[in-house]
Amino acid sequence: MSIQITTLSENTASRMGLLAEWGISILIEADNHKILFDTGQSFSAAYNAIALGIDLSQIDKIVFSHGHTDHTGGLLHILKIMKTQVEVIAHPDIWAAKYVKRPERREEYIGVPFPKEAAESLGASFRLSKEPVWLSENIVTSGEVPMLTEYEKIDSILYVKEQGELKPDPLWDDQAIFIKSEKGLIIILGCAHRGIINTLRHAQKLTGVEPIYAVIGGTHLMAASSGRMDLTIAELLSFGVQRLGACHCTGLPAATILAQAFGENFFFNNAGTRINL
Ligand SMILES: [Zn+2]
Numbered sequence: 001m002s003i004q005i006t007t008l009s010e011n012t013a014s015r016m017g018l019l020a021e022w023g024i025s026i027l028i029e030a031d032n033h034k035i036l037f038d039t040g041q042s043f044s045a046a047y048n049a050i051a052l053g054i055d056l057s058q059i060d061k062i063v064f065s066h067g068h069t070d071h072t073g074g075l076l077h078i079l080k081i082m083k084t085q086v087e088v089i090a091h092p093d094i095w096a097a098k099y100v101k102r103p104e105r106r107e108e109y110i111g112v113p114f115p116k117e118a119a120e121s122l123g124a125s126f127r128l129s130k131e132p133v134w135l136s137e138n139i140v141t142s143g144e145v146p147m148l149t150e151y152e153k154i155d156s157i158l159y160v161k162e163q164g165e166l167k168p169d170p171l172w173d174d175q176a177i178f179i180k181s182e183k184g185l186i187i188i189l190g191c192a193h194r195g196i197i198n199t200l201r202h203a204q205k206l207t208g209v210e211p212i213y214a215v216i217g218g219t220h221l222m223a224a225s226s227g228r229m230d231l232t233i234a235e236l237l238s239f240g241v242q243r244l245g246a247c248h249c250t251g252l253p254a255a256t257i258l259a260q261a262f263g264e265n266f267f268f269n270n271a272g273t274r275i276n277l
């Protein structure tokens with residue numbers, strides 16, 4: 001099975017002519033499918049796809065990693081170019097009223113920035129599932145990720161608003177995509193809000209495949225303590241990860257630590273990065 005992963009949008013760009021924007025969007029071509037995982041924050045994914053010569057109308061499924069704006073906000077731009085019906089797979093909680101509230105700052109809305117009907121009128125049909133969804137014989141969404149490690153915690157500045165009140169967001173909608181390949185599992189992360197290691201352990205359990213060959217996407221280590229970094233790196237090494245393309249909410253300080261730990265096996269996965277696995 002040939003597997004090609006192209007990052008359409010990320011916080012940084014790999015070359016001139018591409019846009020960078022806080023968020024992520026990754027095109028997965030495998031198993032005779034073209035699956036778009038997240039859509040970036042606004043028009044960067046659509047713009048970069050055109051710049052990279054990618055025909056968006058060929059995409060047959062879109063998956064949302066969670067409801068935050070930087071992953072969902074590009075959908076309408078993508079749909080306008082696709083001009084075709086497409087299934088959008090996500091957890092029902094993407095539609096929760098999501099906020100960030102930093103100390104001494106006002107709350108900010110960071111949920112899906114359009115009504116569901118706006119996407120439906122452009123051809124999206126939502127398949128909302130808390131369970132894993134098999135997208136092909138070898139590609140599956142994670143569904144809800146159990147939190148098993150002691151050291152991975154959900155960011156305390158993230159909330160949902162219910163009846164006018166902010167409550168900590170459990171991020172049940174946080175999902176990844178798992179691909180079974182001959183080399184082992186390939187894990188594509190959105191933000192890994194429920195923990196990168198929790199997500200990897202869940203991937204092994206769900207697919208029954210132990211070796212983890214590649215991990216690509218946001219790892220949400222930007223506020224990780226050095227203790228958590230050490231434990232995370234030790235587990236990643238014990239999984240035998242051979243390609244680590246951390247980006248987005250990994251944050252540059254954590255990315256440099258990972259780059260040191262993984263040497264040649266690390267790459268910074270920015271907009272325009274294309275890898276064949
Ligand atoms: Zn997020």
Ligand SMILES: [Zn+2]
Binds near residue numbers: 024248
């Ligand atoms: Zn994000």
